[in-house]
Amino acid sequence: MTTSDRTATAANSTGSPTSITRADCEQRDANDPLRACREEFLLPKGTIYLDGNSLGPRTKGSAERAQEVITDEWGTGLIGSWNTAGWWDLPAKLGEKVSGIVGGGAGSTVVTDTTSINLFKAASAALKMQAEDSPDRRVLLTQRENFPSDIYMLQGLAEQLGDGYEVRLVDDEEVTAGFPTTMSDEVALVVLTHVNYRTGRLFDMGTTTSAIHSGGAMVIWDLCHSAGALPIDLAGTGADMAIGCTYKFLNGGPGSPAFIWVAEALQNRFSQPLSGWWSHAQPFDMAPDYRPAEGIRRYLTGTQGILSMSVAELGLDIHSRSDMEQVREKSLALSDLFIDLVDERLADHPVEVVTPREHAHRGSQVSIRHPEGFAVMSALFERGIIGDYREPEVLRFGLTPLYIGFTEVWDTVEALRDILDNRLWDTPAHKVRGAVT
Amino acid sequence: MTTSDRTATAANSTGSPTSITRADCEQRDANDPLRACREEFLLPKGTIYLDGNSLGPRTKGSAERAQEVITDEWGTGLIGSWNTAGWWDLPAKLGEKVSGIVGGGAGSTVVTDTTSINLFKAASAALKMQAEDSPDRRVLLTQRENFPSDIYMLQGLAEQLGDGYEVRLVDDEEVTAGFPTTMSDEVALVVLTHVNYRTGRLFDMGTTTSAIHSGGAMVIWDLCHSAGALPIDLAGTGADMAIGCTYKFLNGGPGSPAFIWVAEALQNRFSQPLSGWWSHAQPFDMAPDYRPAEGIRRYLTGTQGILSMSVAELGLDIHSRSDMEQVREKSLALSDLFIDLVDERLADHPVEVVTPREHAHRGSQVSIRHPEGFAVMSALFERGIIGDYREPEVLRFGLTPLYIGFTEVWDTVEALRDILDNRLWDTPAHKVRGAVT
Incomplete structure (x- = not known):
């Protein structure tokens, strides 16, 4: 808690960084005014989706909208839908x-x-x-x-x-x-x-x-x-x-x-x-x-x-329908939490926070660097935690306030801690690169 | 039957142009080797769709494919679908x-x-x-x-x-x-x-x-x-x-x-x-x-x-899956029929066939010109016959062999005859132009 931006969000925090618990995060989620927005998205169960900075998830109603376009507008309206639809x-x-x-x-x-x-x-x-x-x-x-x-x-x-x-x-x-x-x-x-x-x-x-x-x-x-x-x-x-x-x-x-x-x-x-x-x-x-x-x-x-x-x-x-100021406030709170937890729980590992710590210079993601970044991200995938990897050595985590909560950030850093503490990334399978990451 | 191309397709015809009947067309549809292809498309009942040269109709399975992409690939596969899907x-x-x-x-x-x-x-x-x-x-x-x-x-x-x-x-x-x-x-x-x-x-x-x-x-x-x-x-x-x-x-x-x-x-x-x-x-x-x-x-x-x-x-x-030679053969037979019927049944009206009569110079549509082309097309729409209109004075009819039959061509020209013989196009409503035709 040394930078001014972290102090600025302390009002939403339940204690000093060194004492953050999962229960604290659950409490913040319970008090989150944007919590209901998650219902607008259909995310697969058991997945923590931190790649909305690359591809946002399925929106509620999208399958129905596509049906309507295909069945009614294309199917029935045909060429006339250029006007009528x-x-x-x-x-x-x-x-x-x-x-x-x-x-x-x-x-x-x-x-x-x-x-x-x-x-x-x-x-x-x-x-x-x-x-x-x-x-x-x-x-x-x-x-x-x-x-x-x-x-x-x-x-x-x-x-x-x-x-x-x-x-x-x-x-x-x-x-x-x-x-x-x-x-x-x-x-x-x-x-x-x-x-x-x-x-x-x-x-x-x-x-x-x-x-x-x-x-x-x-x-x-x-x-x-x-x-x-x-x-x-x-x-x-x-x-x-x-x-x-x-x-x-x-x-x-x-x-x-x-x-x-x-x-x-x-x-x-x-x-x-x-x-x-x-x-x-x-x-x-x-x-x-x-x-x-x-x-x-x-x-x-x-x-x-x-x-x-x-x-x-x-x-x-x-x-x-969303208040972008509210979105920004939660985005910074999520990334503050992510960075605090990395500082605290991954301190023994060669992990560097790449994303600027100053709010004024931070978008809505946290990127960290680790020499085995690709294999570490593969090990996270295995647990249903989806971020992505960019050369060189960068793990990216998109923090999207409309559908990501504080507990998911906690669980992500905890998974990272487990993977790093126990070198779970260090398997041949985790190092196989596909054509597209 | 004065041009060589009409003679060339006489083998598929049941008589001279002056004796073409709807029953002849029904017979040609019954013998059409491409007739089953129509099942690949979902066309609205009661519509003769002659605008497939502008927008092809809904394909069978398209709604299901969209569902699969949205539900499984986007919804469940998320970012990973760039590879896995x-x-x-x-x-x-x-x-x-x-x-x-x-x-x-x-x-x-x-x-x-x-x-x-x-x-x-x-x-x-x-x-x-x-x-x-x-x-x-x-x-x-x-x-x-x-x-x-x-x-x-x-x-x-x-x-x-x-x-x-x-x-x-x-x-x-x-x-x-x-x-x-x-x-x-x-x-x-x-x-x-x-x-x-x-x-x-x-x-x-x-x-x-x-x-x-x-x-x-x-x-x-x-x-x-x-x-x-x-x-x-x-x-x-x-x-x-x-x-x-x-x-x-x-x-x-x-x-x-x-x-x-x-x-x-x-x-x-x-x-x-x-x-x-x-x-x-x-x-x-x-x-x-x-x-x-x-x-x-x-x-x-x-x-x-x-x-x-x-x-x-x-x-x-x-x-x-289609044989393009067979598609072309039927396309020319459909447009020959259309042109023959226009020559025969619309002879008393200021209608000009714009599309070349030579097979070698003809695509897969028939365009005709009439001074009140826009209003005539509007009157056709009213009967569920969909072609389109292009300035100046041109009515276009796309002939798409995979889902259009000979009887539909007969019905279209018969509707044109009725509309022209009885000046049914001559109403204010048929002359109102939308933003997009």
Whole structure:
């Protein structure tokens, strides 16, 4: 209990870290105002699911919703359902719901395509704006530890544009310090993950956006690991654009479609190159000349997977009903507990807490490092505790306040203690790596 | 019975066109070797569904498959289903199935993203290859009557590339004549729909591809209106690339993901700019440098909608079990019948058959033109006969041999006759246009 953030949550704690018991955790669960939200999810019995930062669990009603879409909308409504079931409007309808969760304001968000593709659209449009205003700015900055797909997409775009466009990678510390060594009048665009997917480090959207704008660059925020996990005020912080997925903290279902947000003032300045018919001002005129729709609809491209989109709406609705401040408070309480228990109960082992201990720099996960991280995670799987593993040596535990409780955190660290104390990870079977972790 | 193609199908006819009766059609249905395929689809009673060229109907087992994905794979398997349920491999697995249907050969097709996005990938890669081999070729040709989204995507790409890249539109006649006036050493790429979505005109893939290659250009075929409708031999005709959707004749479900095929010899020559992590050689290394996978996997981008993808597989499986030569034979017999009946029974009305009468130039639909086409289609809807309407004045009727029979064609033209003879279309209600037709 030496850092200020731990003190800040002591009001919810039943004693000093050295005396935390499972009974204390049960008591905190009993008093948890979000406890009832767990009923919105259908989790398998006997599983502690700490991978909601990678894939949120099944939402209640999702099977029924899929039935309805297939039986009534597709089966009976057939082609007419593009109108009568509102299929055509789903990207905008779901976009409004996402916008409510991330503070985007009305008419500024659509749900469509994948995060990577939406980044390509946003970055292309941003670079066109800069080419108009500041043609010498041709550098794209992003975190070296941004999710690799973001980096690859920017590399693909820069290569396609040629003409001196290039991607430069920066360390997280450079971002938190306000780009003292990398910002220059060459920088057109900065693309930042709001939360480092591996370490769980949270970046301050407001001060970082201001630093980037002061340097004359634009910013795109990737909210994959923060949307639905913590309060976000996209419009209030003055961000330019944002993208993100709906299948992690927003519980949209496997591979559910992504979102894109563009600040209102920028929406009509340029169109993006993936200019398919869904982005046309009058798509059913079938005219041979492209004319972009006004507003955020110009960031659409083509026909969307209606089944995945329809089921994703249920996850968004759960979040729309939730108080994000309350979610954040419990998230920090859960991660404080996790870190305290690691400090206390795993002290004899070569375990390092990778996630920042300061609340202001922490997302909604705890990552720890152990030299045999992969085998340790395999041993946890065996007990029905599901986190995941990321190279090098990092065990990730997503803490999702809507369906994870304090007792589950206690049980997880206790399982880790048992596995480490008794070297239960040290079997050949626990070291076999699959194609996908 | 004046054209050669009608004579060619007379063997399946029970008499001269002037004596076709409903009983004749019933007899042809009774003798139809594809009749049993109808059981693979769940069509609403009382509906004649002639819009399978826009959205294929519900496949048998689709509701059950969605249940399984949601309950077992997502609900119970959770994040582990990326491996255990084979989610990660779905684009390649479904790609092989599509490839079997369009003659693409092994390892050359993936199912992913949307048709428009796949066109951007294919066209970007093709232009890169041409820039290397023939840097002065900067013109993209496509049909003026190609589906507009294809045109818009090419316009978006050309604008992004700048440097003299431009899109030129050509008439269908220019394509069938082998580009006598538009092919030149400026042309880099030709993008062609295999079947004109509005008129149903089919283009000869073999001779057209040869003409384009003779001119030094590359070709991308859009198979949206031919995949699953007729035999295609992509690899055999020497095509360079192809794209298409799975929700029309392939019955994948609303907005189900699209496919992209790249000739084996071209796959590793260049990577495409939408270079997300799914296209990386080692996606789970999470390395900051992009390195494209070998083969067709480099045309993937990001995480796919698993629910839409899983249900789409059922539609592909139906086609994998079908004999495409038999499908084509019945398709032509259905459209011959439709055209014969229009000629005979609607002769007193200003109705024009837009679809080519020659088999070699006909896809799997019949389009007719009437000055009050929209109101006429509305009157058909009222009777449970579902085709669709496209500006200007065109009524489209998709003829899908796996679930449409000869009697339904008879009933449709008879309904048209009644509506036209008695001006039943001429009501205010039939002229109200919705947002989406």
